[in-house]
Amino acid sequence: RIDPYQLVDDDLKNVHLDVQEELRRHTGHDELYTIAQYYFDGQGKCLRPMLCLLLSHALNFHIHKKDVPLSDKQKRVAMIAEMVHSASLIHDDVIDCSDFRRGKPSVNVLWNHKKVAMSGDFILAVASILIARINNDDVTICLGQVLTDLVQGEFMQLGSKETENERFTHYLTKTYRKTASLIANYLKAESMLAGADEGLTELAFQYGRNVGLAFQLVDDLLDFVASSSALGKPAAADLKLGLATAPVLFACEKYPELNAMIMRRFQEPGDVEHAFELVHKSQGLEQTQFLARKHCIEAQRLAERIAESPYQKGLLVVTDLVLNRMK
Ligand code: 2DE
């Protein structure tokens, strides 16, 4: 059985150490460093850098018809993906008032919010220097787009839409911006660094977009079905935050009484418990899984078009990991 992580192990195992080294290089301030490096302890899934490395290997093989080691720039993009993602989680946990992340107390529990917000900014600042050092305008634009999408996705989440139709479209756009854009655009950047043509670059982008959408659909599903100890972060959190994710939006078709609760963002006493029960009684969880599977099948269909190699097989297997993950 192919293990995608195993295929890129050599480059992946140093990602968190390399991040720590870059953060240290850019500050002499011990506390800022301590907060900023807190999540780079090797305990995260490292899905995003793994995908970047795997796709880079697969495209190097596709283009050169043999195994070609990754360039420093290709490895750098993988590392920056993990930095930007982790910085966004630091801000996300402050916004979501979330106290647990990657199996340990989140930074906002251990340090005050002013310092935490700035440590997220600091990681982004160092990431921006690393992006500049890649010295490729198309890559810079691509990775810059991700930052604007992350903020806009998060901002969209604060609003509610009136009709069911608008709501689902809004949810999907938000999901693209807050999760899929990072994966899609980082894979696009990797493909440009591999020397891919336009068609292959678009393929990489669409593969990432589909994997990213599936990943967030499963994240939203796990919020309803997994325990916080399995997740390493609080479970059943989204309704409490007022968020109507895919399982609720699907459940709404069967239980229209959810509409009013969605509109008031589950703020009345009993709303959260009631909505939770209706979601479980409906087909909402299965429908969410089904939609995630649809995106994974599309991602596989795209990966089939890359030349056969262990890495290409890895890209196919990743979709199963995304669908069947427990955390
Ligand atoms: C995770 O979603 C959030 C991702 C995007 C966060 C973006 C922010 C804007 P979840 P979990 C906060 C700031 C952007 C920057 C710093 C570039 O569903 O379930 O809340 O893991 O994730 O808490």
Ligand code: MG
């Ligand atoms: Mg970020």
Ligand code: MG
């Ligand atoms: Mg959150």
Ligand code: MG
């Ligand atoms: Mg959030």
Ligand code: MG
């Ligand atoms: Mg979530």
